Structure formats: C-alpha cells, structure tokens
Amino acid sequence: MGDYCLLAGSPVDANAHYSTALELARLTGDFFWYAGALEGSVCALLIDRMGERDSGVDDEVRYRYSSVILHYRKSFIQENAQRVSPLTFELEATLKLARFLCRRELAKEVVELLTSAADGAKSLIDASDRLVLYVEIARLYGTLGYQRKAAFFSRQVAQLYLQQDNRLAAISAMQVLAMTTRAYHVQSRASISEDSLPKKEIGSSLAEGGKMLHQSVVSLFESQWSTLQMVVLREILLSAVRAGDPLAAWGAAARLLRSYYPLITPAGQNGLASALSNSADRLPSGTRCADPALPFIRLYSFPLHPSQMDIVKRNPGREDWWAGAANTGPFIYTPFSKGDTNSNAKQDLVWIVGEPVQILVELANPCGFDLRVDSIYLSVPSGNFDAFPVTVNLPPNSSKVITLSGIPIAVGPVTIPGCTVHCFGVITEHLFKDVDNLLLGATQGLVLSDPFRCCGSARLKNISVPNISVVPPLPLLVSRVVGGDGAIILHEGEIRDVWISLANAGTVPVEQAHVSLSGKNQDSVISIASETLKSALPLRPGAEVTIPVTLKAWRHVVADPETAAGRSASGSTARQSKDGSNPILLIHYAGPLTNAGDPPTDKSAIPPGRRLLVPLQICVLQGLSFVKARLLSMEIPAQVGVNLPKPVDIENSPTEALGSPTKMDRLVKIDPFRGSWGLRFLELELSNPTDVVFEITVSVQLENASHEHILSGDQDATEYGYPKTRIDRDCSARVLIPLEHFKLPVLDDSFFVKDNLADGAVSGRNSSFSERNTKAELNASIKNLISKIKVRWQSGRNSSGELNIKDAIQAALQTSVMDVLLPDPLTFCFRLSRNGLAIEHSGSHTEHNFQVHPSAAKGSVLAHEMTPMEVMVRNNTKEMIKMSLSITCRDVAGENCIECTKATVLYSGVLSGITVEVPPLEEIKHSFSLYFLVPGEYTLVAASVIDDANDILRARARTKSSDEPIFCRGPPYHVRVVGTA
Structure with missing residues (x-):
C-alpha cells in the first residue's frame, strides 16, 4: 500500500503505511521486508521534502540507507528462505545511496560504497546483473571525475559483452571500450577535439626544467601504462573484428603497432600487419583513417x-x-651568418x-x-x-x-x-x-x-x-658552354674566345639583363659581349642567345715542386685545378613588372629578379717558362762628315728615313747622347716543358707620327713582327728582342740616393718634387718600353696566346738601368770643317748650304791635304765640368799614328792636355787639323779627365774612392782617307 501511495503522489500516506510495515516486520523478525519498508520510507521522505535538500536530510537519508543495507545483509546471512536473493537488493540499495551522495565533497563515502558494491558483484550469478552493476559503477565513477576507475569498470562491462558470441554484443563492447580510450590515452586522433589540447601543443614547447607543457608526448607513450594500454587496444581490435567494423579494427591495429612496437615480438608485429591488411581488404578503395x-x-x-x-x-x-645583390668577395655563399638570438625563428x-x-x-x-x-x-x-x-x-x-x-x-x-x-x-x-x-x-x-x-x-x-x-612565374635562364661543359684547357697566357649559350627555360620573357664578374682571377676575362645579350631582349620563352667571352689564362702556379717536375702517366704536365680560382659570370635578369592577364599590383607584389652564376671552369696548363733574361748591346762607330750624325726622324727628313734598305736597319739608330750608332737587344731564354710545340713571334709596336722618334717609315704600319722561333718539347730557345735607345734628358742627382739637403724647407720641397718627377719619368720610360714589345706564341691550329714578359724585362733592365737609361756626363762628336766654316747651331740637325768636296760629303777625306776638324763636347749635367781634353787618332791596327816615331798623320793645333770648362747643359768646340800621309781607315777618339768630380759623376762612374780620377771616353769615329800614298 505504501508503494501505491508513492505512485499516487501521496508521500504522507505512503509514510504511514511504511511505518505499519516496519512494526509488523520487527514483530515477525523478517529483516528482508523490514529493509524494504525502511527503503520505502526514505523514498517518501525525499518526495515529501522535494526541493528542500539540506544537510539534515542528507544525514537522515545516509542513516536510514545504512540501516537498509545492514538489514539486507542480515537477511542474506540468515539464509532467509526467499526466492529472490537479498544480495541483489543490497547492491541496489548501495548504488542508490552512492547515487544520492555522488558529489565531489562526499567522494570518499561514495568510493567506499562503490567498492563495496564491486565486491558484492562477485557473488552475483547472473552475468546480466553484473553487467548492469558495472555499468552503474563506471557511470558513478565518471561522475566523480575518476576516469581511470570508470574506465576499469567499463572494461569489465566490455569483457562481459565479449563473453557473448554475437555481433551486437561485440558492437556494444567496442563502443564501451571506445569510451575508455581517453582515460588510457590511447584514443583515436579523430576523437581528439581541438579544445581538449593545450594551445602550446603545436610545436615543441618546454617549460622550466625541461618539462613538456603539452600532454601530447605523454599521451603517445607512458612506460608505466604500456602493458595496460596494449591490452586495451587489443580488446578494441578484437571487438572491432567481431563487430565487423574494419575501419575501427584498422585504427586500433595501427595505434597498437605504431605506439608499442618495441614491446611486441616480431611474430606479434607480423600479426598486426596481417590484421591491417585484412581490414583494408574489407574497406573501399581510398578510405582514410585519422590514425x-x-x-x-x-x-x-x-x-x-x-x-x-x-x-x-x-x-x-x-x-x-x-x-648590392652580387657578392663582391671570392665566395659565392658564406658559411657564416649573424648570430640570431631567436633560435626558433x-x-x-x-x-x-x-x-x-x-x-x-x-x-x-x-x-x-x-x-x-x-x-x-x-x-x-x-x-x-x-x-x-x-x-x-x-x-x-x-x-x-x-x-x-x-x-x-x-x-x-x-x-x-x-x-x-x-x-x-x-x-x-x-x-x-x-x-x-x-x-x-x-x-x-x-x-x-x-x-x-x-x-x-x-x-x-x-x-x-x-x-x-x-x-608569380619568373624567367629562367639556363647556361651551357658551346662545345662541351668540361673544363676549358688553356696554356698560361693563352687567349681564347668561349661561347656561352643562354636559353630561357621559363614561361615569361626576359626583359632586363646585366652581366658582371665575381670570384678570383677576374682579370683573366678580357671582354664580355654583354651588348649581344641586351640586343636579344626581350628573350622569349624557349629562345636562345649566344654571347662570346674572351679569356686569357693566368700564370700557372704549382705549389708542389715535385708535382711540377713530374709528369702524369699520359705524359702531360700537371694541371692547375685549384678550387675557387676561376672567375664567375653573374647575370642578373628579370621579367616584366606585371604578368599578362594579372591585375595591377602594388609595389610590394612586384615579381623579383634572378641571378645566374656561370662558373668559367678554366684549367691552366703550364706553358713556356723563362730561364733567364739579359741585355746585349753593340756599338757601331759613326763616320766623320761635314755634319753631325743625326737620328732617324720621319717628321724632319722622311726621305732619308725611307732610304734605309730594310726596316731592320732603322732599328740601328744614332744614340744622341753618345754620338755613335748603337744596337741593343733583350735576350730571353725560354724553355718548353710541355708536350706541344710552340712558335714564338716577337713584334715591336712602332710609334706613330705624333712621337718624336719613329722606327718605321711606313705610316700605316703600327707593329713590326720578326721571324718565328720554333721551340720543340723539352727544348729551349733564345729570343732576341731589339730595343730602341732611350735615355733621360739630364743626368742629375734625383736618380741617385743622396742625403737630404740642408738648405731649408723650401729647398727640400723643391728637391723632393724634382726627384719624384724624375723617378716617375724613369718608371714611365720602363713601362713604355715594355708595353711596345709583344711576345706571342702559337701551338697547333687554334691555340695561341701572349707571354707575360713584364717581369723578365724589368729584371733585365734593373741590372744595367744606369747604362740603358742614364746619359753619359759628356758627349763627344767629330765633324769636318771646310774653308773655316762652322755650324752655328751644333745641336740642330738642319742642313746648311755651303760647298764641300764631294768626297767629304760622303764621309771621306783626301790624303796629302790639311783637313780642318772640330770636336764637339756637350755637358749633360746641371753642373759646370772642368776637364782635360785629349784627342787620339789610331789606324786599323789600333796603334797611335800621331805621337809614334813613324807617324802617318800630321796635325796642327793642340790634341792633348786641353783644359776646358763646359757650362751646364751646353757644349763647346775645339778646332784642329789633320794631314793624312797614307790612305786608309782611321779612328778618332776623344777622351777627358774630369777634375774635381762631384758626387753625381762619381756615382755614375761607380768609383769607390773620392780621390780616384774620373775618366770619360767618347765613342770611336771612323775617318776614311782616299787618295794615293
């Protein structure tokens, strides 16, 4: 009657009936019905005070239900002869009390009740009762927030389902196990919501002490849970296979194999691989899985x-x-970069x-x-x-x-x-x-x-x-060397044109291009035909342009002497293949500012440009090598005539210059500072250590009409070449390079190393300025001479180049630079003087109109006649020179034919001990007459002893003692005497 009153919604009447039932059960000693009536009274109390729950109600319910549970247990102990087992009612009452008290603050009491209920489940005979009990226990644990305890009892439910051999039970087991995966951290990636993960999971984040802030790493592996996690995944796999869900089975097997392969035996790994394959066979093609x-x-x-x-x-x-985009150094890419404080940037x-x-x-x-x-x-x-x-x-x-x-x-x-x-x-x-x-x-x-x-x-x-x-799309230039992409083999000094082909492999045209150089040995690139590339712009997609690049091989340097001396097995000399020594062509290019069909963009969206690196792979072979260089000179006496000998001058006397029989004769010219004919050679000894034959050609660049001295009378010719010299392999040859005479105009102290003048600051500055000018003139003269001489070689049909002789000539000239460049302190010249006439301006080479004997005009004199002569002495210094002049006449045997006992030449005037003073940069003349008794060839030589020589003259004469006299001798002059004895 109390239950009906509750159903009717009358808790007061229900409580009255339950009180009556309690008295009757107490009198009869029936604990089972007493517990049932007491449980009903609790329900009536809660319904009567619905919405008025407080601590008093909780205590009353806790007290009464504890008595209910106790009386149910007493009835079970007494083995009350009841058809219904009192254990079921006891467990149900325990769950009702736990459900009523299920709050976080009462978690301890609830856990004790659920633990008691779980222990009682072992005595249940019916599996369905245990299943319901475990489901409720798992639910209550989940309500308390004890996810792992809830997961444990959920697994008990799944095991009960798996004990049933039917598909629906397997599906239920799989669903229950799926709810436990989060607690065991083996859930599928698809079940992970974005909100459940910390924001710092994306990327690797570390907290203090190196601890991970995010849970993703821990969720992958936890060594203390490994066995349990494997068991859970295995149960999910078995339930999915029984349930006929191949995707779930595949996901479980994938998680099991990926996460716990170290704990699975090879046989177990093969079994999981078979499970994956079998599950995939039951899935449609293209199925995706989150795991x-x-x-x-x-x-x-x-x-x-x-x-x-x-x-x-x-x-x-x-x-x-x-x-600014090109690298100015020898390296294309630097291995070093600026330190960055943010390593994660x-x-x-x-x-x-x-x-x-x-x-x-x-x-x-x-x-x-x-x-x-x-x-x-x-x-x-x-x-x-x-x-x-x-x-x-x-x-x-x-x-x-x-x-x-x-x-x-x-x-x-x-x-x-x-x-x-x-x-x-x-x-x-x-x-x-x-x-x-x-x-x-x-x-x-x-x-x-x-x-x-x-x-x-x-x-x-x-x-x-x-x-x-x-x-957006950019042009793409692809380069190749015409004739092969291998190394360009050159002998040192060789000049060759290399053709670089550039093709546009992109989809847009090249509209801008700029060519520059980078790397080492940039001076080996003589010229680049960049105008050819610019004329081909715009370079359409698929188009190709070829530009020539003129290269000159640099000097071959071998670090190991043994390598330089040895030869390879093929007999060729060692090659220079040093990394980073080759020049690089840098080609910056770009397409249009906007692509066709694209809307106009702002400045920041302009397509970038590109840079193409074209390394010029040059392999330099050893070529001709210099052995030594030296200066050779030869002096040819001049003929005594009416006029002074004069150098070849095209501007003043082109007819006389053109009268020379050969161009070679024009290289034999008068030295204006010695008055004699001179010929000077630079001898270069060259060695050929290579396997090829070289032909050497020496050419001298001829001066044009604007210069003072010209070597050639052909105005249209700028260079003169000499016969070729052949140098076979492992042979040496000497090459003679004719040098023209050139000297500084004045011999002064600027060339010699002297102490500083003590005449004051102004004098010191003027002297320093003069010294710098003269030294600059000296260096310019050497460079001018070197620049005129070209030594070219040719080997085979297409190999040719030019030798670098600058150092060799410089070394050869330095050993006798004073003899080559510096004038003599005094210049001596002889000439005939007829009828007492003299040349007013001896320094001029202009012809004078006076009558002479035809033989004298040709440089010959007549025997048995008194021949007037003059000796001209010029001072080439800036100081006054006092000297003692003497004149000697010698015959073809070299004997003095004036002062000997058998003199063949008579004279009038003074020929020895002539004391004269020559002003600076001026000249004096001394007249005398000779009477030749015997026709033949004679030689006139003028010499002088300089008194009180200064430091300049002593330095020029290379004297060692300040008391040593300075002797200066002029060049020999030939006199041809004709007639009869």
Missing part, C-alpha cells in the same frame, strides 16, 4: 636549388636593382609558380617485416601546390631518406604540416610535429624508444618548416 600506422616520417631538410637561392628582390624605382623561402621544388624526408621502419608504402606525397592543405607521389620499400629495421617533390600552382603562402601516406590499403596523414614531439619525448625518457635511432639513423637536429611564399 597513422607506419612508417615514421620526419622532415630531413629543404634542399635549395640554385634557381631558388638566386632570387633577388627587385626595386622598381631603381634601374640597377641588382646593385623560421626562415623565409620563395617558390615560383610552375617550377618544381623538392623536400627531403626520412622514413623509418622499426618493425621486423618488409614495409611497402604504396604512395607518399606532401600534404598541403592550402591547395596551391600539386604534390607528386612516390612508392617506397623499406626493409625490416631500416630507414631511408627520400625526395618528395611538387609544383606550386598559385600565388600565396604554402603550409606543409606533413605527408599523406597510402600504406596497408588506407590513406593516413603523418604530421611532422607528432614525430618531433615523439623524438623530444625519447630524449626526455618519456617514451619507450626512438624509431630512427633503433633503425641506425643518426640524431638529426630538429628542422622546422620555413615560411614559404609562392611568387
């Missing part, structure tokens, strides 16, 4: 193609936008629409079976990238680095979180950050094993995906 299996994939590197590294930002406001990477790119990833298979990856490609959710799939086979316990490529198809940013893998018949997503967290957990000891280390792979630094942006 990845194998392999493990990590980002290895971003290899940069030269076309990606050589992208230059273009400033439309500057025509020379490439300025990502780099910027630029990709071009339509140009393929590559990324290196490393795959690891730590299991004991062969793994076949049907396809793997980059996963790009932004949609502006086409990835190319590849197939990979991984042996057991191995790793492999593969290249994944693709093509950007649209402008914009590109994100690459991981790879898409088709393996074991299912498509899965492998994220790089998951593997990074896994490897970080392995270093901290939070996970079981590092799959890459156990496959033998080296520890790799964590690589982050850079900030990738895609720019």
Whole structure:
C-alpha cells in the first residue's frame, strides 16, 4: 500500500503505511521486508521534502540507507528462505545511496560504497546483473571525475559483452571500450577535439626544467601504462573484428603497432600487419583513417636549388636593382651568418609558380617485416601546390631518406604540416610535429624508444618548416658552354674566345639583363659581349642567345715542386685545378613588372629578379717558362762628315728615313747622347716543358707620327713582327728582342740616393718634387718600353696566346738601368770643317748650304791635304765640368799614328792636355787639323779627365774612392782617307 501511495503522489500516506510495515516486520523478525519498508520510507521522505535538500536530510537519508543495507545483509546471512536473493537488493540499495551522495565533497563515502558494491558483484550469478552493476559503477565513477576507475569498470562491462558470441554484443563492447580510450590515452586522433589540447601543443614547447607543457608526448607513450594500454587496444581490435567494423579494427591495429612496437615480438608485429591488411581488404578503395600506422616520417631538410637561392628582390624605382645583390668577395655563399638570438625563428623561402621544388624526408621502419608504402606525397592543405607521389620499400629495421617533390600552382603562402601516406590499403596523414614531439619525448625518457635511432639513423637536429611564399612565374635562364661543359684547357697566357649559350627555360620573357664578374682571377676575362645579350631582349620563352667571352689564362702556379717536375702517366704536365680560382659570370635578369592577364599590383607584389652564376671552369696548363733574361748591346762607330750624325726622324727628313734598305736597319739608330750608332737587344731564354710545340713571334709596336722618334717609315704600319722561333718539347730557345735607345734628358742627382739637403724647407720641397718627377719619368720610360714589345706564341691550329714578359724585362733592365737609361756626363762628336766654316747651331740637325768636296760629303777625306776638324763636347749635367781634353787618332791596327816615331798623320793645333770648362747643359768646340800621309781607315777618339768630380759623376762612374780620377771616353769615329800614298 505504501508503494501505491508513492505512485499516487501521496508521500504522507505512503509514510504511514511504511511505518505499519516496519512494526509488523520487527514483530515477525523478517529483516528482508523490514529493509524494504525502511527503503520505502526514505523514498517518501525525499518526495515529501522535494526541493528542500539540506544537510539534515542528507544525514537522515545516509542513516536510514545504512540501516537498509545492514538489514539486507542480515537477511542474506540468515539464509532467509526467499526466492529472490537479498544480495541483489543490497547492491541496489548501495548504488542508490552512492547515487544520492555522488558529489565531489562526499567522494570518499561514495568510493567506499562503490567498492563495496564491486565486491558484492562477485557473488552475483547472473552475468546480466553484473553487467548492469558495472555499468552503474563506471557511470558513478565518471561522475566523480575518476576516469581511470570508470574506465576499469567499463572494461569489465566490455569483457562481459565479449563473453557473448554475437555481433551486437561485440558492437556494444567496442563502443564501451571506445569510451575508455581517453582515460588510457590511447584514443583515436579523430576523437581528439581541438579544445581538449593545450594551445602550446603545436610545436615543441618546454617549460622550466625541461618539462613538456603539452600532454601530447605523454599521451603517445607512458612506460608505466604500456602493458595496460596494449591490452586495451587489443580488446578494441578484437571487438572491432567481431563487430565487423574494419575501419575501427584498422585504427586500433595501427595505434597498437605504431605506439608499442618495441614491446611486441616480431611474430606479434607480423600479426598486426596481417590484421591491417585484412581490414583494408574489407574497406573501399581510398578510405582514410585519422590514425597513422607506419612508417615514421620526419622532415630531413629543404634542399635549395640554385634557381631558388638566386632570387633577388627587385626595386622598381631603381634601374640597377641588382646593385648590392652580387657578392663582391671570392665566395659565392658564406658559411657564416649573424648570430640570431631567436633560435626558433623560421626562415623565409620563395617558390615560383610552375617550377618544381623538392623536400627531403626520412622514413623509418622499426618493425621486423618488409614495409611497402604504396604512395607518399606532401600534404598541403592550402591547395596551391600539386604534390607528386612516390612508392617506397623499406626493409625490416631500416630507414631511408627520400625526395618528395611538387609544383606550386598559385600565388600565396604554402603550409606543409606533413605527408599523406597510402600504406596497408588506407590513406593516413603523418604530421611532422607528432614525430618531433615523439623524438623530444625519447630524449626526455618519456617514451619507450626512438624509431630512427633503433633503425641506425643518426640524431638529426630538429628542422622546422620555413615560411614559404609562392611568387608569380619568373624567367629562367639556363647556361651551357658551346662545345662541351668540361673544363676549358688553356696554356698560361693563352687567349681564347668561349661561347656561352643562354636559353630561357621559363614561361615569361626576359626583359632586363646585366652581366658582371665575381670570384678570383677576374682579370683573366678580357671582354664580355654583354651588348649581344641586351640586343636579344626581350628573350622569349624557349629562345636562345649566344654571347662570346674572351679569356686569357693566368700564370700557372704549382705549389708542389715535385708535382711540377713530374709528369702524369699520359705524359702531360700537371694541371692547375685549384678550387675557387676561376672567375664567375653573374647575370642578373628579370621579367616584366606585371604578368599578362594579372591585375595591377602594388609595389610590394612586384615579381623579383634572378641571378645566374656561370662558373668559367678554366684549367691552366703550364706553358713556356723563362730561364733567364739579359741585355746585349753593340756599338757601331759613326763616320766623320761635314755634319753631325743625326737620328732617324720621319717628321724632319722622311726621305732619308725611307732610304734605309730594310726596316731592320732603322732599328740601328744614332744614340744622341753618345754620338755613335748603337744596337741593343733583350735576350730571353725560354724553355718548353710541355708536350706541344710552340712558335714564338716577337713584334715591336712602332710609334706613330705624333712621337718624336719613329722606327718605321711606313705610316700605316703600327707593329713590326720578326721571324718565328720554333721551340720543340723539352727544348729551349733564345729570343732576341731589339730595343730602341732611350735615355733621360739630364743626368742629375734625383736618380741617385743622396742625403737630404740642408738648405731649408723650401729647398727640400723643391728637391723632393724634382726627384719624384724624375723617378716617375724613369718608371714611365720602363713601362713604355715594355708595353711596345709583344711576345706571342702559337701551338697547333687554334691555340695561341701572349707571354707575360713584364717581369723578365724589368729584371733585365734593373741590372744595367744606369747604362740603358742614364746619359753619359759628356758627349763627344767629330765633324769636318771646310774653308773655316762652322755650324752655328751644333745641336740642330738642319742642313746648311755651303760647298764641300764631294768626297767629304760622303764621309771621306783626301790624303796629302790639311783637313780642318772640330770636336764637339756637350755637358749633360746641371753642373759646370772642368776637364782635360785629349784627342787620339789610331789606324786599323789600333796603334797611335800621331805621337809614334813613324807617324802617318800630321796635325796642327793642340790634341792633348786641353783644359776646358763646359757650362751646364751646353757644349763647346775645339778646332784642329789633320794631314793624312797614307790612305786608309782611321779612328778618332776623344777622351777627358774630369777634375774635381762631384758626387753625381762619381756615382755614375761607380768609383769607390773620392780621390780616384774620373775618366770619360767618347765613342770611336771612323775617318776614311782616299787618295794615293
């Protein structure tokens, strides 16, 4: 009656009936019905005070239900002869009290009640009762927040379901087990919501002491839970197989194999692989699963193609936008970079629409079976990238680095979180950050094993995906050397034209181009036909242009003397192949500012330019080598005539210059500072240590009509070549280079090293200025001489070059620089003087109109006649010279024919002991007459002894003592005497 009153909604009447029932049960000693009536009275109390729950009500309910549970237990102990087991009612009452008290602040009491109920479940005979009891216990534990206890009893429910051999029970078991995966941290990736993960899970984040802030690493592996987690995943796999859910079975097997492969035997690993394959066979093609299996994939590197590294930002406001983009040093790329305080800062990477790119990833298979990856490609959710799939086979316990490529198809940013893998018949997503967290957990000891280390792979630094942006299509120049891409083999000094072909392999034209040089030995590039490239602009896609580059091989330097002396097995000399010694062509180029069909963009969206590096691979072979160089000279006496001998001068007397029989004769010219004919050679001894034959050609650059002295009478000729000299292999030859006479105009102290003058500051400054000018003139004279001489060689049909003789000539001239460049202190010249007439201006070479004997005009004199003569003495210094002059006449035997006892020449005048003073930079003349008794060839020589010689003259004469006299002798002059004895 009390239960009916409760159903009727009358708790007061129900309480009255329950009180009556309690008295009757107490009198009869029936604990079972007493507990039932007491349980009803609790229900009536709660209904009567509905909405007025307080601590008093809770205490009353707790007290009464404790009595109910006690009386149910007493009835079970007394083995009351009841058809219904009192244990069921006791457990039900326990659950009702636990459900009523289920709050966090009363968790201890609730846990005690649930523990008591769980112990009582062992005595239940019916499996269905135990199943219901475990479901309620799991639910109450979940309400308290004890997820692992709830998961434990949920697994008990699943085991009861699995004991039933039917598909529906297996489905129920699988669903119950799915609810436990979060508590055991083996849940599927699909069940992980974004809100349940901390924000710092993306990327590797470390807290103080190296602890992980996010839970993802711990959720992957926990060594203390490994066995239990494996059991849970195995139960899910079995229930999914029985339930006929191949996708759930595949996901469970994938999580089990990926997370716990170190704890699974090889046989178990093969069984899981078979389970994956069998589940995939029951799935439609192209099925995707959120849980990845194998392999493990990590980002290895971003290899940069030269076309990606050589992208230059273009400033439309500057025509020379490439300025500052080229490296001025010998290195293309520096291995050093500025220190960055933010080590996690990502780099910027630029990709071009339509140009393929590559990324290196490393795959690891730590299991004991062969793994076949049907396809793997980059996963790009932004949609502006086409990835190319590849197939990979991984042996057991191995790793492999593969290249994944693709093509950007649209402008914009590109994100690459991981790879898409088709393996074991299912498509899965492998994220790089998951593997990074896994490897970080392995270093901290939070996970079981590092799959890459156990496959033998080296520890790799964590690589982050850079900030990738895609720019519009750009032109792409591809270079090649016409005739082959091998090294350009040149002998040192060889000059050759190399043709560089440039083709536009891009999809847009090249509208701007600039060519420059970089690297070492830039002076070996003589010329670049950059105008040919500019004239071909715009260079359309697929078009090609060829530009010539003129190269000159530099000097061959061999560091190892043994290598230089030895020969290779083929007999060729050692080559110079030093890395970084070759010049590099830098070609900066760009396309249009806007692509056709694109809307106008702002300044920041202008497509960048590019830089093409064309290394000129030059291999320099050893060529001709210098052995030694020396200066050779020869003096030819001049003929005594009416006029002074004069040098060849095209401007003043072109007819006389052209009268020389050969051009070779024109190189034999009068030395104006000695008054004699002179011939001077530079002898170069060359050695050929190579395997080829060289032909040497010496040419002298002739001066044009604007210079004072000209070697050639042909006004249209600028260079004169001498016969070729052949030098065979392993042979030497001497080459003679004729040198013209050239000297400084004045002999002064600026050339010699002297003490500073003590005449004051002004005098010191003037002297220093004069000294600098004269030394500059001296260096200019040497350089001028060297620049006129060219020594060229030719070997074979197409190999030719030029020898660098600058150092050799300079060394040869330095040994006798005073003899070559400095004038003598005194110049002596002889001439005939007829009828007492004299030349007023002896320094002039102008002809005078006076009558002479025809034989005298030809440089001959008559015997048995008194012949008037003059000796001209010029002072080439800036100081007054006092001297004692003497004149000697010798015959063909070299004997003095004036002062000997058998003199053949008579004279009138003074010929010895003539004391004269010659003013600075002026000349004096002394007259005398000779009477030749015997026709023949005679030689006149003038000499002088200089008194009180200064330091300049002593330095020029190279005297060692200040008391030593200075003797100066003039060149010999020939006198031809005709007639009869």
